């Protein structure tokens with residue numbers, strides 16, 4: 001069986017990665033359609049060895065589409081996802097628009113694919129925030145083993161998480177520093193080249209940023225509403241790959257050795273954890289890879305049952321495009337896609 005797949009946001013960071021992963025994994029597609037704004041109509045985008053001509057979302061008829069991989073931001077998703085779903089396609093959305101909707105499953109296949117069996121009432125499935133995805137992949141097997149009470153996480157998030165404009169800004173500012181040009185800020189609130197910015201998405205009344213709030217509520221929706229999460233989300237001058245320093249407090253005792261063994265056996269996780277020079281992973285090595293890497297697993301002596309971890313993943317792949325395609329594969333494997341071509 002083969003499915004007609006539309007990629008909305010095909011010219012963006014995530015959309016391009018989606019096209020590349022669909023080709024790489026030989027996704028069973030009868031046709032792949034690349035869609036973006038009218039600005040991009042007629043542009044070529046790569047799909048494996050082939051190229052696709054970009055079509056305008058505004059004028060595209062979704063009748064006959066089985067799966068729509070959506071990565072064009074919340075405003076576009078708010079308007080278009082219900083319309084596309086009404087045409088019979090299952091929409092897998094990367095924006096934050098639908099994640100906390102009670103009728104929309106929020107899915108990381110290695111962690112909670114079974115929620116797909118509960119029904120896809122609106123025809124929309126949400127992909128979690130990139131920082132949430134990699135964290136819950138590492139936390140899930142540890143939660144099963146020793147029950148997590150509380151998580152304190154600080155993120156080191158790459159500029160690609162802010163779209164192609166974010167990557168361009170880091171490049172331009174880095175160059176400007178070297179040639180002593182003025183630093184221009186458009187995408188980020190402060191200089192990002194040779195700097196770090198403790199501010200991602202908007203501030204909420206409580207003082208946390210929306211990115212930090214997303215990590216809290218999404219982790220609770222995916223893993224367990226009883227887990228308390230405190231996040232500090234920071235943008236760093238890295239092009240691709242988010243890193244996280246994660247402190248976890250458990251109900252039950254769990255040693256670093258036991259955690260290491262559990263994580264080694266966990267789906268989607270690769271443990272790189274040697275207590276020697278370079279015995280850990282950094283974002284440069286994680287970029288382009290599918291795994292969520294866990295390093296620096298050690299006891300947190302400041303609480304009774306505590307561990308500290310370093311978690312790194314490619315935010316464009318597992319944090320977005322790969323996770324969305326794995327959701328589509330889960331639908332197929334579970335025979336949950338209505339229409340077969």
Ligand SMILES: NC(=O)c1ccc[n+]([C@@H]2O[C@H](COP(=O)([O-])OP(=O)(O)OC[C@H]3O[C@@H](n4cnc5c(N)ncnc54)[C@H](OP(=O)(O)O)[C@@H]3O)[C@@H](O)[C@H]2O)c1
Nearest residue numbers: 009011012013014036037040071072073095161163164320
């Ligand atoms: N980057 C990440 O790590 C990451 C992780 C998880 C989730 N996400 C989410 O994924 C989405 C896309 O992120 P990105 O990083 O790929 O952004 P991006 O590089 O800025 O790309 C945005 C894409 O959306 C398209 N688009 C914008 N307005 C549109 C419209 N009115 N109609 C149709 N298409 C439109 C753009 O098309 P044009 O080129 O024609 O403007 C482009 O293809 C966002 O919701 C983001 O929050 C991103």
